[in-house]
Amino acid sequence: MKKIILSTAAALLFSLGIAQTKDNNVVKQGEIMKIPLLEKFNLPARKLPEILVKAWCEGLIQGYYPLQVDSACSYHNFMRQFGFGRTQPIPSADEFTDIQCPQSFCDNPNDPVLEQFKHNFEIIQNKRFDKNLSTEVYDIKYIRLIYVKEKGDQMFDLLGPVFKFEDVIKLNRPDFKLTNAKNAAADFTLKQYFETRMFHGYIIQTSLLKSNNPDEKKNKEKDMWEH
Numbered sequence: 001m002k003k004i005i006l007s008t009a010a011a012l013l014f015s016l017g018i019a020q021t022k023d024n025n026v027v028k029q030g031e032i033m034k035i036p037l038l039e040k041f042n043l044p045a046r047k048l049p050e051i052l053v054k055a056w057c058e059g060l061i062q063g064y065y066p067l068q069v070d071s072a073c074s075y076h077n078f079m080r081q082f083g084f085g086r087t088q089p090i091p092s093a094d095e096f097t098d099i100q101c102p103q104s105f106c107d108n109p110n111d112p113v114l115e116q117f118k119h120n121f122e123i124i125q126n127k128r129f130d131k132n133l134s135t136e137v138y139d140i141k142y143i144r145l146i147y148v149k150e151k152g153d154q155m156f157d158l159l160g161p162v163f164k165f166e167d168v169i170k171l172n173r174p175d176f177k178l179t180n181a182k183n184a185a186a187d188f189t190l191k192q193y194f195e196t197r198m199f200h201g202y203i204i205q206t207s208l209l210k211s212n213n214p215d216e217k218k219n220k221e222k223d224m225w226e227h
Contacts, residue, residue, distance in 0.1 A: 033123045034146075035201040042199055044188075049117035049145050051176050051190070052163055061167050065224030066144055067160035077101070078161055081225055082113055082147055093155040117160060119148040123201065124162075140165040140194060159225070169194060 016108065023206035037046045055061040056075055065073045124142040127136070167189035177187035 030124075030126055031203050033121065033125065033201040034204045035121050035199050037118055037120060039200060042201075044181055045180060045193065045199060046118050048143075048190075049121060050114060051171065051178075052143070052145065052161075052168065053114065053117070055171050055176065056161070056163075057113075061163060061171065063161040063163055066162050068224040069142065069162055071224055073161055082116075082160070116148045117145050120146045120157065122146060122204075138197065143168055164192070 002077050035042055035045070035047075037043070052061065052063075056063045056078070061075045063075070063078060065071045116126045122142055122144040124144060126139040126141065128137045128139065130137070142162050142165055144162045147158040147160045149158055169189075172189050172191070176187055179191050193199070
């Protein structure tokens with residue numbers, strides 16, 4: 001099956017401040033790692049997209065546009081962009097006063113659209129190499145979800161919402177843990193999962209995230225989701 005990855009050609013490393021730089025004996029390289037969730041080793045993390053969307057839905061974490069990391073994206077705009085369940089047309093409407101997210105997601109977290117986010121996700125990170133210590137260190141900056149759209153015999157990867165890593169690892173509720181394949185009684189917190197790098201992935205060439213606010217004169221919604 002042929003796979004087409006929709007991404008911008010230019011890597012906007014300097015705009016994020018995670019381009020390749022050299023400071024004394026430390027060399028930094030910004031990079032994106034793609035984590036295929038259908039691979040056996042990564043299967044325990046297939047719940048990750050659901051956890052992030054649910055936490056966002058409940059107001060526990062903020063999501064951002066995939067091409068504008070400085071621009072917070074409302075959960076409603078995310079739902080509307082991907083046709084995901086029921087959307088909230090007017091945030092102040094009385095019928096939505098007592099719920100934190102669209103009822104369809106709260107009642108049915110196994111929405112078919114959510115499954116389309118469970119193929120891959122991306123890690124945007126800095127890789128640091130200290131020549132004195134001869135050691136590589138990874139500093140994760142963002143987690144970006146990927147939506148897979150199928151058309152005929154092709155699959156298109158569309159950029160989904162971005163979450164700041166520092167916010168992600170603060171999610172430590174019991175239902176936000178990932179499965180421990182070796183010990184069902186000791187599931188992993190997101191902090192443990194990422195900081196011990198319990199995943200396999202590969203580096204891809206694509207754009208990172210613009211850190212500049214978008215031009216108000218342009219179609220902001222379209223520019224921040226796609227190119």
